[in-house]
Amino acid sequence: VNTARYLGTRMGEEVILLDRRTGRLIHLDSQAARVWDNCRLPGGTPRGVLRELERAGVVTRVSGGYMRPPVEWT
Amino acid sequence: MIRAQDAAAAGAGAGLAMLYGPRHLTAPVEAVLASLALPDEPVPPVEVVIAHDGRRALGRVNGNELWSIAIPRHRWLEAVTGQIVATLVTLLRRLVFVHAAAVEIGGRALVLVGDSGAGKTSTAAALLARGGAYLSDEVALLDPASNRVLPFHLPMAIKPWTAHAAGPLPAGIDVARQDAVRFRLPDRLGHACPLGALVLLEAGNRPDPAEISTPRALLRLARQPSSFRYPDRMEDAFRAWTHAVRDVPCRAVVSARPAAFADRLFDLAVR
Numbered sequence: 001v002n003t004a005r006y007l008g009t010r011m012g013e014e015v016i017l018l019d020r021r022t023g024r025l026i027h028l029d030s031q032a033a034r035v036w037d038n039c040r041l042p043g044g045t046p047r048g049v050l051r052e053l054e055r056a057g058v059v060t061r062v063s064g065g066y067m068r069p070p071v072e073w074t
Numbered sequence: 075m076i077r078a079q080d081a082a083a084a085g086a087g088a089g090l091a092m093l094y095g096p097r098h099l100t101a102p103v104e105a106v107l108a109s110l111a112l113p114d115e116p117v118p119p120v121e122v123v124i125a126h127d128g129r130r131a132l133g134r135v136n137g138n139e140l141w142s143i144a145i146p147r148h149r150w151l152e153a154v155t156g157q158i159v160a161t162l163v164t165l166l167r168r169l170v171f172v173h174a175a176a177v178e179i180g181g182r183a184l185v186l187v188g189d190s191g192a193g194k195t196s197t198a199a200a201l202l203a204r205g206g207a208y209l210s211d212e213v214a215l216l217d218p219a220s221n222r223v224l225p226f227h228l229p230m231a232i233k234p235w236t237a238h239a240a241g242p243l244p245a246g247i248d249v250a251r252q253d254a255v256r257f258r259l260p261d262r263l264g265h266a267c268p269l270g271a272l273v274l275l276e277a278g279n280r281p282d283p284a285e286i287s288t289p290r291a292l293l294r295l296a297r298q299p300s301s302f303r304y305p306d307r308m309e310d311a312f313r314a315w316t317h318a319v320r321d322v323p324c325r326a327v328v329s330a331r332p333a334a335f336a337d338r339l340f341d342l343a344v345r
Contacts (some may be wrong), residue, residue, distance in 0.1 A: 014289045074312075
């Protein structure tokens with residue numbers, strides 16, 4: 001049973017996600033995608049981008065950093 | 075009050091719609107829908123009943139009433155056929171759709187995405203005049219199984235300003251006329267083919283078509299009336315379009331007259 005909330009595709013350095021719950025598409029440009037890939041290691045990453053990702057609902061703030069949700073990749 | 079028994083049904087569009095009502099109203103609708111087919115995707119027919127006074131129409135599928143609309147006096151034929159087409163595409167279970175025009179150029183489909191009035195029809199007409207083959211004016215259908223854009227041969231609704239913007243119109247048959255709108259089915263009809271380019275038509279004024287990233291183009295495409303809007307189809311739409319647009323050039327034409335860029339768009343498609 002597939003439980004991942006997000007369905008995702010990488011296109012070059014960018015990422016596009018479908019939020020299955022809301023039907024929303026979320027586009028991560030190359031900078032956002034890089035930050036998102038390493039979001040457990042926020043040191044040295046642009047905080048503004050992380051905050052944007054948090055606002056977009058694709059990362060969650062956890063103790064010691066950020067966590068991204070599981071994604072089913074196409 | 076609309077009663078179905080008042081008139082015999084007229085079939086239209088290879089059985090896609092059954093029309094009831096006064097003949098002088100159903101005949102032009104039938105003429106516009108006659109060339110329509112949904113390849114390999116059986117859908118239940120849409121039953122459409124037009125009131126005798128021509129003021130209202132209702133649509134049913136499998137006996138269930140889905141809509142009832144007031145028919146506008148101005149451009150009523152577009153309104154009624156548009157409602158029927160919008161109903162048909164929501165019945166699709168295998169194919170995915172987006173509100174867009176599409177032209178086959180060099181064996182590939184150039185898909186023009188934009189809001190109503192953005193210039194899809196005039197740009198498509200200009201591309202047809204340059205040798206393209208007609209795929210669609212209103213609905214781009216994508217077959218996820220074959221990864222091809224399918225023809226959806228609803229006649230082009232050519233308004234006076236469309237003709238002005240497009241330049242010479244493509245040769246074809248005017249299957250109906252209403253007010254100043256001609257419903258023209260071009261002579262050169264395209265066939266199912268892979269996506270070759272995705273072009274977004276935007277309001278504004280920029281001198282050149284701008285390259286945009288594929289995800290950004292998809293984001294824009296998904297904002298149009300499309301399979302993305304339906305919870306039970308959005309995942310199919312996502313998989314199908316992300317697969318189809320991969321490695322395909324995406325451009326944004328920001329202009330009040332996108333047909334003026336037809337030469338460059340044609341070259342983009344045959345690159």
